[in-house]
Amino acid sequence: MSDVAETKAWLMGLTDGFRQACILGAAAELGIFDAVTSRGDTAAELAQRTETDLRALTILLDALAAIQVLRKEGDRYRVTDAVRACLSDRSPVTAAPMVRHRMNVMRAWVQLAWTVKSGVPAPKPCGMRGPAADLADFILAMxxxxxxxxxxxxxxxxxxxxxxxxxxxxxxxxxxxxxxxxxxxxxxxxxxxxxxxxxxxxxxxxxxxxxxxxxxxxxxxxxxxxxxxxxxxxxxxxxxxxxxxxxxxxxxxxxxxxxxxxxxxxxxxxxxxxxxxxxxxxxxxxxxxxxxxxxxxxxxxxxxxxxxxxxxxxxxxxxxxxxxxxxxxxxx
Structure with a gap:
């Protein structure tokens, strides 16, 4: 492989990390890891429980299984005990607030060129749970x-x-x-x-x-x-x-x-x-x-x-x- 090809592969890799981060962050914002029961659930059951669109949630759940955060068995999705401990809001050792906080931070990072041009942080939307929840997540992320x-x-x-x-x-x-x-x-x-x-x-x-x-x-x-x-x-x-x-x-x-x-x-x-x-x-x-x-x-x-x-x-x-x-x- 030429130096140019290796450099291109390296540079493209630098731009790729957002995909898995966004998949995990969306699941944390939607409360997926508290919605999945110990027996495992279908996409339809989880869509009803989380009040989300079935088609969209199915795509997200399959992606979570592809990155091995969820396990898919037939048409049911399961959470391992270790993942649930890390990402359930009911867990005393949860890291879910940090995951959601990083999603909030990312909303500013995607506007970095705008910020460098202007010298001030770019306007950004709050998370889907609202600004009060973003603030609570920041404290608990610390x-x-x-x-x-x-x-x-x-x-x-x-x-x-x-x-x-x-x-x-x-x-x-x-x-x-x-x-x-x-x-x-x-x-x-x-x-x-x-x-x-x-x-x-x-x-x-x-x-x-x-x-x-x-x-x-x-x-x-x-x-x-x-x-x-x-x-x-x-x-x-x-x-x-x-x-x-x-x-x-x-x-x-x-x-x-x-x-x-x-x-x-x-x-x-x-x-x-x-x-x-x-x-x-x-x-x-x-x-x-x-x-x-x-x-x-x-x-x-x-x-x-x-x-x-x-x-x-x-x-x-x-x-x-x-x-x-x-x-x-x-x-x-």
């Missing part, structure tokens, strides 16, 4: 992303000593829970918007940690942060912001911390070239497509912005290829 790694990453940060954690933009509360499990005598102040706090309170009760957490609602872009903590956790927020916005947020954290307190930032940390790590470079595009001013940043940029906010000696405590690098700095 829980999906962090659930399996939080305890291990917190262990990697040890030894840590603090009395009160401030979780800025705490989302579903996953990181608050991990820190409280690691430090049994510590308490936490959770801060986020009301819709996120409602999810976090529900999960805190499930985790048996509700009584150790003070829930404060507000907008960190507008409101001052609760004061008195000696350790602040800023997880997966900085990439949503411009550097100017980050400096303002870091300054709010600085003012909220007690003297000697520390800030820890979990996020992508780019190499100076900005093309590595691979996931970090691609995530910058995600921020371009989905936020007005977001980006991914280098260690040097984080250090400059933390020091501008008043922090001292920012260091890279953990290095990760994805979004699990951690930078720590202290307030004098």
């Amino acid at each position: 829980e999906t992303a962090s659930r399996d790694i939080a305890d291990g990453l917190v262990a990697d940060l040890q030894p840590l000593e603090f009395g009160t954690l401030l979780d800025v933009g705490g989302g579903p509360g996953t990181w608050t829970f991990a820190f409280l499990r690691a430090l049994p005598r510590a308490r936490a102040v959770y801060f986020d918007l009301p819709h996120a706090a409602a999810q976090a309170q529900r999960l805190a009760q499930q985790n048996g940690l509700y009584d150790r957490i003070q829930f404060v609602t507000g907008d960190f872009y507008v409101d001052p942060l609760p004061s008195g903590a000696d350790f602040a956790w800023v997880s997966a927020i900085a990439h949503q912001n411009s550097r100017e916005q980050n400096r303002a947020m870091f300054r709010k954290v600085f003012e909220a911390l007690t003297p000697g307190g520390r800030i820890a930032i979990r996020d992508v940390v780019l190499e100076p070239s900005r093309i590595a790590p691979f996931e970090g470079a691609l995530f910058a595009v995600n921020m371009l497509a989905n936020t007005p001013k977001g980006n991914t940043y280098t260690l040097e940029e984080y250090q400059e912005d933390l020091e501008a906010a008043g922090f001292r000696e920012p260091v890279l405590r953990l290095r990760s290829e994805a979004m699990n690098s951690v930078i720590i700095a202290h307030r004098p």
Whole structure:
């Protein structure tokens, strides 16, 4: 095969991943994995149960079987226990909100040329379940992303000593829970918007940690942060912001911390070239497509912005290829 033919095959492969992603995403949006019963169901039964068009659903179900997400036996479709655990909304370990969130993200990515031309995210439709469901899926997708790694990453940060954690933009509360499990005598102040706090309170009760957490609602872009903590956790927020916005947020954290307190930032940390790590470079595009001013940043940029906010000696405590690098700095 010639170099041109190999290059063409490689380039065409780069454009092909959307098909299986869209098949899986549509099934998650339609609730297919909760609709299929343990005995298996026909397309007609599932079309009635999900209120979908029979012809269209049959094509989707056959495609799901072709990519081996469903099993087809005669005219009946089945879900394996493992797939149901991963994609049923009734499962405690479900990843369905993340699948639907990625579909929402994809609606912006398909307009990337428009965004690059204009410099602002392109208009996009909401998912078929509506904007409120998209927002709920975003919060629960963050829980999906962090659930399996939080305890291990917190262990990697040890030894840590603090009395009160401030979780800025705490989302579903996953990181608050991990820190409280690691430090049994510590308490936490959770801060986020009301819709996120409602999810976090529900999960805190499930985790048996509700009584150790003070829930404060507000907008960190507008409101001052609760004061008195000696350790602040800023997880997966900085990439949503411009550097100017980050400096303002870091300054709010600085003012909220007690003297000697520390800030820890979990996020992508780019190499100076900005093309590595691979996931970090691609995530910058995600921020371009989905936020007005977001980006991914280098260690040097984080250090400059933390020091501008008043922090001292920012260091890279953990290095990760994805979004699990951690930078720590202290307030004098």
